[in-house]
Amino acid sequence: MNDEHESAASGGHCSCECAPVERRCDTLVIGCGMSGLGAAIRLAMYGRKVLIVEKHNAPGGLNGFYYKGGRKLDVGLHAMTNFVRAGVKGPLNKLFRQLRIKPEEFALCPQLGSRISFPDAQLRFGNGIALLESEVERLFPSRIDDFRSLVRIVEEHDALDTSRPQAGPARARVHAILKDPLLAEMILCPLFFYGSASEDDIDFDQFCILFRALYLEGFARPFEGVRRIVRVLLDKYRALGGERLMKCGVRRLISAAGRVVGAELDDGSIVRADNVISSAGADETLSMLGNSVGVDEKGRALPRLSFVEHMACFDAQPRDLGWDDTIVFFNSSSRMNYRRPSEAVDTQSGVICFPNNYDFGGPRMNEGMLRVTALASYDKWTAASPDEYERMKESCAERMLGKALSILPNGAGALKRTALTFRDTFTPRTIEKFTGHIGGGVYGSPRKLRDGRTPLENLFICGTDQGFLGIVGAILGGISMANSHVLSRHQV
Numbered sequence: 001m002n003d004e005h006e007s008a009a010s011g012g013h014c015s016c017e018c019a020p021v022e023r024r025c026d027t028l029v030i031g032c033g034m035s036g037l038g039a040a041i042r043l044a045m046y047g048r049k050v051l052i053v054e055k056h057n058a059p060g061g062l063n064g065f066y067y068k069g070g071r072k073l074d075v076g077l078h079a080m081t082n083f084v085r086a087g088v089k090g091p092l093n094k095l096f097r098q099l100r101i102k103p104e105e106f107a108l109c110p111q112l113g114s115r116i117s118f119p120d121a122q123l124r125f126g127n128g129i130a131l132l133e134s135e136v137e138r139l140f141p142s143r144i145d146d147f148r149s150l151v152r153i154v155e156e157h158d159a160l161d162t163s164r165p166q167a168g169p170a171r172a173r174v175h176a177i178l179k180d181p182l183l184a185e186m187i188l189c190p191l192f193f194y195g196s197a198s199e200d201d202i203d204f205d206q207f208c209i210l211f212r213a214l215y216l217e218g219f220a221r222p223f224e225g226v227r228r229i230v231r232v233l234l235d236k237y238r239a240l241g242g243e244r245l246m247k248c249g250v251r252r253l254i255s256a257a258g259r260v261v262g263a264e265l266d267d268g269s270i271v272r273a274d275n276v277i278s279s280a281g282a283d284e285t286l287s288m289l290g291n292s293v294g295v296d297e298k299g300r301a302l303p304r305l306s307f308v309e310h311m312a313c314f315d316a317q318p319r320d321l322g323w324d325d326t327i328v329f330f331n332s333s334s335r336m337n338y339r340r341p342s343e344a345v346d347t348q349s350g351v352i353c354f355p356n357n358y359d360f361g362g363p364r365m366n367e368g369m370l371r372v373t374a375l376a377s378y379d380k381w382t383a384a385s386p387d388e389y390e391r392m393k394e395s396c397a398e399r400m401l402g403k404a405l406s407i408l409p410n411g412a413g414a415l416k417r418t419a420l421t422f423r424d425t426f427t428p429r430t431i432e433k434f435t436g437h438i439g440g441g442v443y444g445s446p447r448k449l450r451d452g453r454t455p456l457e458n459l460f461i462c463g464t465d466q467g468f469l470g471i472v473g474a475i476l477g478g479i480s481m482a483n484s485h486v487l488s489r490h491q492v
């Protein structure tokens, strides 16, 4: 490539109107979120020439960060799930081993403790199953053996076995095991919110993955937030010689004879690649080949679940106001309703998170922060005019904060002792704009491609639509796609 083409790389075509700039790599990775980075680092580690292309200017995808109101804010981080101490068997330490990252590089600090809040019962849980088990024994003494059976079933279930069909819906199965409807619904509530792409249910494989991630393992976060994790991953990738093109997405994939041979980027340039791993979503990726997408076998639209999240900062530490939970999963009736609402937001259920409430071992954040997440109607948010959209954001933020205060101990009273210093809200429209996920689908399509395979033999899906969710799940999903489809067996 001559200098003229090099300098034209950001524009795709050089000024003399000759052929578009063309790059070549072994594997093209679409998306610089957690799963794309996981796949790319793993491949670069084995000497592969990897190129990540990301359509936005910031890395991290759904778990990115941004600057607003003089603050560095996480897009979505409540907690990193799957937290276990160094040396304990589990997905987190597998991730460290596979990416040759030292656990201390992530600087994870454990949660203080979380809670499931229903009108007639409160179940506390911490890292490891012990606290939840004792809470179940206290509140549902006649069901403790059933709860222990459920734990054993989860421990023995190989949810990652992609050689068999998906396990099927979990809700009825969990009810049958626990035999107490309230207990079953309470156990399901956090798992729906942290990873179900299906309305009112969750696949049993996914249930087991999340049960392990939330209850058997637990929550942690770095003091700095997700920036730390993204930085460690990017540094690793750079040190291995990996290349990255930001603010330049894939416009279309180019295929020939059942294989993908390359991609045309937003700037008109072409990338030729032997393999492509995409974290953009299954339907989103297939649409880059011109396929019609987002429908089931009968042509019905596949619903996507999306959220509104409101964050409020205040000039006090949450614990000084009597709020010492790390995360509260709440529901306002005895049965969980987990579906797309007809209103802009459904505050009947949701998640409240205090990023301050981790054991940071000394340092304190400058101000308190409360994040509230609730199910949202993508259609309502996208149909709104710009003025309506802003009004909806304000009114939903008020409702969500009001709801959170009604759940928290002495909520409204506590807030009178402090002052709100900053607020921000993001909606399904924000999620769609910044990740390209159809329908603002936080957990992607309800139909998962667990082995990552697509109709094209060298095009693979990683991350959300492969069924690997959350930070740890997404990174591991990327790693497993690199291992099983691109690297040969003797290398891994």
Ligand SMILES: Cc1cc2nc3c(=O)[nH]c(=O)nc-3n(C[C@H](O)[C@H](O)[C@H](O)COP(=O)(O)OP(=O)(O)OC[C@H]3O[C@@H](n4cnc5c(N)ncnc54)[C@H](O)[C@@H]3O)c2cc1C
Pocket (backbone or CB within 6 Å): 030, 031, 032, 033, 034, 035, 036, 053, 054, 055, 056, 059, 060, 061, 062, 063, 075, 076, 077, 078, 079, 080, 081, 248, 249, 250, 251, 279, 280, 284, 307, 309, 373, 431, 434, 435, 436, 437, 442, 462, 463, 464, 465, 468, 469, 470, 471, 472, 474
């Ligand atoms: C509100 C919210 C709260 C969350 N809270 C947590 C939490 O507390 N803990 C946790 O572990 N997880 C949480 N998650 C989930 C977590 O963020 C995701 O499961 C995970 O980050 C998904 O990673 P991914 O790489 O699969 O996908 P994504 O993060 O969606 O990455 C895909 C990337 O591909 C890019 N892309 C799309 N199309 C193209 C294209 N055509 N060309 C180039 N690039 C493209 C996108 O811009 C994006 O950067 C939360 C998510 C949300 C929305």
